[in-house]
Structure formats: C-alpha cells, structure tokens
Amino acid sequence: MQVTISPGAINGTVTANPSKSAMQRAVAAALLSKGTSIIRNPGLSNDCLAALDVAQKLGAIINRTEDHIEITGNGSKLNPEKEINCGESGLGIRMFTPVAALSEQSITINGHGSLTVRPMNFFEEVLPQLDIKISSREGKLPLNIQGPLHPKNITIDGSLSSQFLTGLLMAYGAVAEDVTITVKDLKSKPYIALTLQLMEQFGIKVKEENFEKFYFGKRQQYKAGEYTVEGDWSGAAFLLVAAAVAGKAEVHHLNTQSAQSDKAILEALEKAGAGLLPGMFTVIVEKNKLQAFDFDATDCPDLFPPLVALAANCEGTTKILGVNRLAHKESDRGKTLQQEFGKMGIAIDLHGDEMLVHGGTGIKGTTVSSHNDHRIAMACAVAALTADAPVIVEDAEAINKSYPEFFEHLQKIGGIVKKEETSLTH
Numbered sequence: 001m002q003v004t005i006s007p008g009a010i011n012g013t014v015t016a017n018p019s020k021s022a023m024q025r026a027v028a029a030a031l032l033s034k035g036t037s038i039i040r041n042p043g044l045s046n047d048c049l050a051a052l053d054v055a056q057k058l059g060a061i062i063n064r065t066e067d068h069i070e071i072t073g074n075g076s077k078l079n080p081e082k083e084i085n086c087g088e089s090g091l092g093i094r095m096f097t098p099v100a101a102l103s104e105q106s107i108t109i110n111g112h113g114s115l116t117v118r119p120m121n122f123f124e125e126v127l128p129q130l131d132i133k134i135s136s137r138e139g140k141l142p143l144n145i146q147g148p149l150h151p152k153n154i155t156i157d158g159s160l161s162s163q164f165l166t167g168l169l170m171a172y173g174a175v176a177e178d179v180t181i182t183v184k185d186l187k188s189k190p191y192i193a194l195t196l197q198l199m200e201q202f203g204i205k206v207k208e209e210n211f212e213k214f215y216f217g218k219r220q221q222y223k224a225g226e227y228t229v230e231g232d233w234s235g236a237a238f239l240l241v242a243a244a245v246a247g248k249a250e251v252h253h254l255n256t257q258s259a260q261s262d263k264a265i266l267e268a269l270e271k272a273g274a275g276l277l278p279g280m281f282t283v284i285v286e287k288n289k290l291q292a293f294d295f296d297a298t299d300c301p302d303l304f305p306p307l308v309a310l311a312a313n314c315e316g317t318t319k320i321l322g323v324n325r326l327a328h329k330e331s332d333r334g335k336t337l338q339q340e341f342g343k344m345g346i347a348i349d350l351h352g353d354e355m356l357v358h359g360g361t362g363i364k365g366t367t368v369s370s371h372n373d374h375r376i377a378m379a380c381a382v383a384a385l386t387a388d389a390p391v392i393v394e395d396a397e398a399i400n401k402s403y404p405e406f407f408e409h410l411q412k413i414g415g416i417v418k419k420e421e422t423s424l425t426h
C-alpha cells in the first residue's frame with residue numbers, strides 16, 4: 001500500500017489504540033492461568049493477533065466476541081502443537097519461547113519478515129542452563145526447543161533487549177520457587193516494570209531489586225481475571241507530535257501513570273516547547289514555537305521515530321541518545337531514519353550512540369519508503385504534515401504490525417490522507 005499525506009494543519013480528538021506491549025503480555029498471562037480470562041479493549045494489530053495465535057497453539061482456547069476476548073488457559077500445563085509462529089513480533093518470540101519451554105514437547109518456533117534476521121543467540125546461551133535443549137539457524141529463526149524449563153538461579157545480560165527477560169520472568173512466574181534471576185546492564189527497564197505490573201495483575205509477585213535481581217519466593221499460580229488493555233503511548237506519540245508540529249489534538253485513553261516507557265514522549269514535547277495539557281486519561285497537545293532539545297531514548301527506543309519527526313520541526317540541532325538500541329528493530333532504525341528523513345531534506349548525523357537531527361531547515365515533499373518498518377512509516381507521515389508538498393509513503397501497510405488504525409486516526413484529527421493499494425513489492 002502506498003499512502004500520500006498532504007501538508008496541512010490538524011485539529012481533532014481521537015482515542016488511542018490499545019498497547020500491543022500490554023496486550024501481548026496479557027495474552028501470555030491468560031494462557032498460563034487456569035480458567036477463563038477476559039481481555040477488554042483488545043489489540044488487533046498483527047503482533048497482537050500473532051500472540052493470540054501462539055497462545056492457541058500452546059493450548060489456550062480463544063473466543064473473540066465483539067468487544068472482548070476470552071482466553072481459557074490450563075495453568076502451567078500447556079498442550080502445544082509442534083510449531084508456533086510469532087509473526088514479526090520481537091516481543092512475541094522472546095516472551096513465548098521460554099513460556100513454550102514449560103512443556104516437555106519439542107516445538108519449532110518460527111516467524112517471518114524482519115523477525116527472521118533479528119538476533120536470538122541469547123536463547124542458546126541461556127536456555128540450556130535451564131535444562132532446555134535448543135538449536136537455531138546460527139542464532140536466527142527457526143528455533144527448535146525442548147523443555148521442560150527448570151527454573152534456576154541464573155545471571156543474564158540485559159543489554160541487547162529487555163524482551164528476553166520478560167520471557168523468563170513470565171515463564172518463571174508459572175513454576176519457580178525460591179530462585180533469583182540476576183540481570184546485568186538491563187536496557188529498556190520500564191518494559192520490565194510493565195511486565196511485573198502485568199504479572200501482579202494476574203496474581204504473580206516478584207521481588208525486584210534495582211532492576212538487577214528478580215526473586216521468586218513461594219511457588220505461585222497465574223490467576224485468570226479481567227484485564228483492560230491500556231491505550232498505547234508508543235502509537236499515540238505520533239499523534240501527539242503531529243499536534244505539536246501542525247495544530248492541535250486531544251488523545252483519549254492515555255494513562256499518564258502508566259508503566260509504559262513511551263509516555264516519556266511528554267518530557268520530550270515539553271523540552272521542545274509544545275503546548276501541553278496532560279490530564280489523567282487525556283492528553284491535549286498544541287502547536288507552539290519549537291526549539292531543539294536533548295533527549296536520552298536509551299530506555300524508550302521506540303520513541304526515536306516520532307522524536308525525529310518532532311526534531312525535524314524544531315529550530316536547531318536536537319541530540320538524541322540511544323542509537324545503539326536501534327540496530328535490531330524491524331529495520332536498523334538509526335540508518336533508516338537518516339535515509340528517509342534525508343530524502344525529505346532533513347540532515348541526520350549518527351555518531352556512535354548519538355543522533356543529531358538538524359531541524360527547522362524545511363521538510364520537502366517526496367517519496368519515502370517504510371523499509372517495512374511500522375514506526376518509519378508513521379514518522380514519515382507525521383513529517384509530511386509540515387512539508388512543502390505531499391509525501392508518498394511506500395509499503396505503508398507496515399503500520400499493521402502495531403497500529404492498523406493509524407491512518408484513520410491521522411484523518412480523524414484532520415490529516416489529509418490518500419491510500420492506494422499497490423502490487424506487493426515483497
């Protein structure tokens with residue numbers, strides 16, 4: 001799909017899409033609970049649908065109704081099929097692999113698109129320590145695993161991604177007793193806070209110390225229950241930036257007390273000088289004169305794309321830290337942002353972990369590529385609002401990974417969007 005976004009002022013109100021990070025965790029917790037859980041405001045992005053499919057293939061019974069999803073699990077006793085497919089979701093594969101390994105069945109774990117080139121070496125280093133047999137294609141998919149996982153005191157490296165730890169925590173929650181996971185150099189810490197919060201909502205308590213030690217005391221069981229998926233700060237960040245650069249927007253269903261790391265977009269907007277009115281569950285942003293800012297996105301790497309769209313509209317050079325966290329996302333995002341914003345006339349320098357965005361120089365209408373990365377497509381669409389001519393985003397269907405409603409939401413707040421189906425280029 002090719003989408004053309006025309007420059008123009010925006011103004012409108014919209015409800016944030018459901019968070020895929022929260023939804024995927026809830027699906028895993030519901031799978032591990034005995035009984036029926038009800039997930040309200042469920043996410044239906046590709047990553048969420050992949051999580052539901054994996055949970056079903058691991059033995060959950062799933063019933064989708066108009067406004068909620070019922071997931072019936074059988075506790076830590078899974079009933080897996082021989083192969084599961086995590087779609088394109090990094091969190092999906094890194095969370096469900098240790099969970100699937102609770103079973104003694106041998107299971108092949110697969111995925112597609114960018115997931116096939118993302119690193120999974122971690123599992124080969126760590127899972128054998130928990131008595132799991134594992135093989136992969138040189139650290140890449142497909143993985144073949146055979147459990148059952150025996151929780152032990154282990155020390156892991158958290159510097160590449162927090163998602164591996166999320167998976168271990170979720171799996172340990174179902175079976176662990178008197179053991180500790182120790183983590184060195186953990187990045188994306190707020191995502192672990194989100195995992196622990198979700199586990200607690202499903203009845204599992206973990207004693208956490210400085211995000212370095214995670215202690216499981218007495219054996220516990222996930223408890224089925226009702227869970228409402230929060231609005232997604234990661235997706236909403238694009239709408240809030242759109243408002244800051246091109247008009248005004250009111251976004252509902254955003255919890256400013258959320259554990260989601262990407263609510264940090266509010267700090268960046270404030271630093272840039274945007275007009276900001278955060279309420280408890282609604283955020284209103286409006287355009288102001290914007291200035292360049294410094295921001296450390298090491299623990300909220302998914303904010304890079306909206307931050308670049310913001311910085312492109314700020315007078316001066318914005319410095320964003322955390323580029324090293326971007327190499328293994330759906331694309332190598334430091335480079336893809338440099339390339340695509342470069343086409344729109346915005347110069348970006350990459351110096352090690354630091355990104356410099358030279359903003360306020362004017363955004364040019366042109367054709368850009370999503371690189372099949374949802375957040376690159378959305379960042380370019382937001383940049384288009386203040387360009388000197390329409391921007392055409394190629395392979396824009398990438399948004400379906402996290403935020404299928406994105407272009408409708410952009411239209412709802414006044415964006416001029418034209419979608420055209422194109423023959424598949426991949």
Ligand SMILES: O=C(O)C1=C[C@@H](OP(=O)(O)O)[C@@H](O)[C@H](O)C1
Nearest residue numbers: 021091160161162163188191302
């Ligand atoms: O746990 C999660 O829901 C996520 C964790 C982050 O990954 P890293 O821990 O690899 O930074 C983030 O980039 C990803 O989109 C979602």
Ligand SMILES: C=C(OP(=O)(O)O)C(=O)O
Nearest residue numbers: 088089090091302329330
């Ligand atoms: C990197 C992302 O997701 P994941 O790692 O779960 O594929 C993302 O949503 O930007």
